[in-house]
Amino acid sequence: MQFPESWPPECPPANAQDAQGECFRVVSNNPPGADDFKSYSELGAAPNANPCKRVGLSLLRTLDDAIHQTELFPKHGKLICRGELNSGHGKTLLTKGTLPTHTTWWPYEGIDRVAPFVCVGAQ
Amino acid sequence: MNWTVIAPQFDVESFQGISLEEILYEFDGPRIFTARSVMGELLFYLADEQDGLCRYIVAPTNASIIDLMKSGVRSVRDALNQPWVWFLDTQYDGNPVAAWKGTLADAPVDALPRPGVMLWPHLEPVFVLRAIGDGLGEGTVPASVIRQVVDGATTALKKIAGRVFQAARAQGRKANVIRQFYDLPMQGVAYNSFEIAFRLPGRKQLNLGAGEAPEELGSEFDEIGKLLEQALSWAIDAKPEEDNEPLDIDLLEALEKLVPPQTGIVKSVELRGRIFCAGHARYQLTRDTSKRVRRALGKARVSQERITKVTGLVRELDKDDPSFTLRETDDSKDHVCRFPQEFLDDVLEVFNTDQRVTISGRENIKNGEIDVSLVSREPSATESSSSAA
Numbered sequence: 001m002q003f004p005e006s007w008p009p010e011c012p013p014a015n016a017q018d019a020q021g022e023c024f025r026v027v028s029n030n031p032p033g034a035d036d037f038k039s040y041s042e043l044g045a046a047p048n049a050n051p052c053k054r055v056g057l058s059l060l061r062t063l064d065d066a067i068h069q070t071e072l073f074p075k076h077g078k079l080i081c082r083g084e085l086n087s088g089h090g091k092t093l094l095t096k097g098t099l100p101t102h103t104t105w106w107p108y109e110g111i112d113r114v115a116p117f118v119c120v121g122a123q
Numbered sequence: 124m125n126w127t128v129i130a131p132q133f134d135v136e137s138f139q140g141i142s143l144e145e146i147l148y149e150f151d152g153p154r155i156f157t158a159r160s161v162m163g164e165l166l167f168y169l170a171d172e173q174d175g176l177c178r179y180i181v182a183p184t185n186a187s188i189i190d191l192m193k194s195g196v197r198s199v200r201d202a203l204n205q206p207w208v209w210f211l212d213t214q215y216d217g218n219p220v221a222a223w224k225g226t227l228a229d230a231p232v233d234a235l236p237r238p239g240v241m242l243w244p245h246l247e248p249v250f251v252l253r254a255i256g257d258g259l260g261e262g263t264v265p266a267s268v269i270r271q272v273v274d275g276a277t278t279a280l281k282k283i284a285g286r287v288f289q290a291a292r293a294q295g296r297k298a299n300v301i302r303q304f305y306d307l308p309m310q311g312v313a314y315n316s317f318e319i320a321f322r323l324p325g326r327k328q329l330n331l332g333a334g335e336a337p338e339e340l341g342s343e344f345d346e347i348g349k350l351l352e353q354a355l356s357w358a359i360d361a362k363p364e365e366d367n368e369p370l371d372i373d374l375l376e377a378l379e380k381l382v383p384p385q386t387g388i389v390k391s392v393e394l395r396g397r398i399f400c401a402g403h404a405r406y407q408l409t410r411d412t413s414k415r416v417r418r419a420l421g422k423a424r425v426s427q428e429r430i431t432k433v434t435g436l437v438r439e440l441d442k443d444d445p446s447f448t449l450r451e452t453d454d455s456k457d458h459v460c461r462f463p464q465e466f467l468d469d470v471l472e473v474f475n476t477d478q479r480v481t482i483s484g485r486e487n488i489k490n491g492e493i494d495v496s497l498v499s500r501e502p503s504a505t506e507s508s509s510s511a512a
Binding site: 039040043044045046047048049054057058060062064065067068069071072073074075076097098099100101 | 146147148150151152153154169170171172173177199215216217221233234235236237240242243244245247403
């Protein structure tokens with residue numbers, strides 16, 4: 001399994017680890033689809049942002065953080081998906097910034113990104 | 124976008140060349156951030172994203188507003204709620220394509236952060252009490268409602284903390300350590316009808332017992348939250364009363380302080396906060412809940428408490444956990460008496476002068492403890508003789 005060749009060099013960064021464990025993402029479609037798991041790079045958004053972060057996807061590590069996000073950004077989706085990632089799904093890194101559990105996920109090329117996730121409820 | 128901004132259009136060129144200052148919330152990309160422009164310092168909130176467009180609500184701001192938001196004193200919605208705001212559509216590449224100038228009221232409710240929601244999850248208040256009623260808003264909240272909310276929160280938490288720390292108190296745990304579980308610092312006030320948010324004491328404010336870590340206080344606070352949640356679920360559950368397990372009297376007394384009164388401006392009370400395991404649950408107590416709680420409390424009191432009046436001497440006083448032991452009583456028993464803070468001066472005086480005191484209140488039949496509602500001093504010999512003269 002590999003990452004897309006179009007990604008910047010040294011991306012994911014060397015300190016990223018095999019994907020592992022429970023994570024959450026708020027989505028707007030029910031059931032969630034591929035559009036809910038597109039990176040900013042795939043959407044063509046924020047071209048000036050950090051190029052390696054742009055090709056990754058943001059995840060949260062706690063349900064509380066995901067619920068908080070639905071309350072902070074109601075238009076961005078009310079459905080919370082819980083995923084259980086493993087090394088076959090790519091690499092992750094805790095990129096906490098202002099959110100202590102914010103994690104960036106760099107999925108391997110061609111994997112079904114939706115498959116590891118199940119919806120745990122709508123807010 | 125599936126919502127139209129009904130506000131006058133604004134010159135979109137004003138948003139060209141904006142320089143991003145600080146990212147406050149980032150998920151996939153920056154969602155809340157500050158930026159500098161010819162119009163001054165601005166707060167950007169990404170309200171919606173659709174069909175290759177991002178719609179931001181942009182509010183004028185300053186360092187003080189941002190600091191209040193970052194410290195959890197001001198919610199994101201309140202920080203955005205300025206005399207005017209702009210709605211700005213940009214393409215995904217950040218190029219501005221349309222702008223309008225209006226107020227926050229021009230946005231649909233679901234395009235805004237929910238009222239009271241803080242910038243980051245850890246800033247969410249630990250306990251929020253909201254009094255709901257017609258006409259409760261900024262400038263129109265009677266002092267009695269403010270008192271009701273503050274007393275409700277403090278007394279209810281104190282009742283439950285008392286139960287959680289029953290054993291700890293017997294083992295000599297300091298009362299001022301226990302006090303911080305109910306006498307919480309206020310985080311903020313919102314006019315939503317009227318709500319007060321409380322936070323846990325900061326590290327510097329914490330009173331820790333010897334060898335105690337702040338994390339241990341967290342687990343004890345969780346315990347208080349669990350019991351409160353149990354009491355609220357009991358009160359809200361619509362099961363017929365005969366099918367419902369009776370609730371412990373301490374929990375009923377905590378509920379008694381939280382439920383809305385049968386008359387007056389407050390019609391219901393909402394509770395939320397990180398104290399609850401279901402972190403984002405909202406519990407609503409109505410006047411029907413009040414009836415239910417009062418009926419259950421009446422029943423419990425008949426079997427577990429009696430109204431009492433005892434005279435004796437205050438020999439042992441705890442100022443941190445307002446309570447004293449009444450000895451040399453006219454019923455020949457010692458009584459631990461808990462009293463409201465406002466009686467402290469009276470109690471201190473009789474304690475310091477060895478005057479006999481008569482107290483009235485509710486006595487727990489099982490252990491003889493008295494919840495004091497009235498303290499009256501017996502006149503001293505000098506007072507009696509001067510009044511006779």
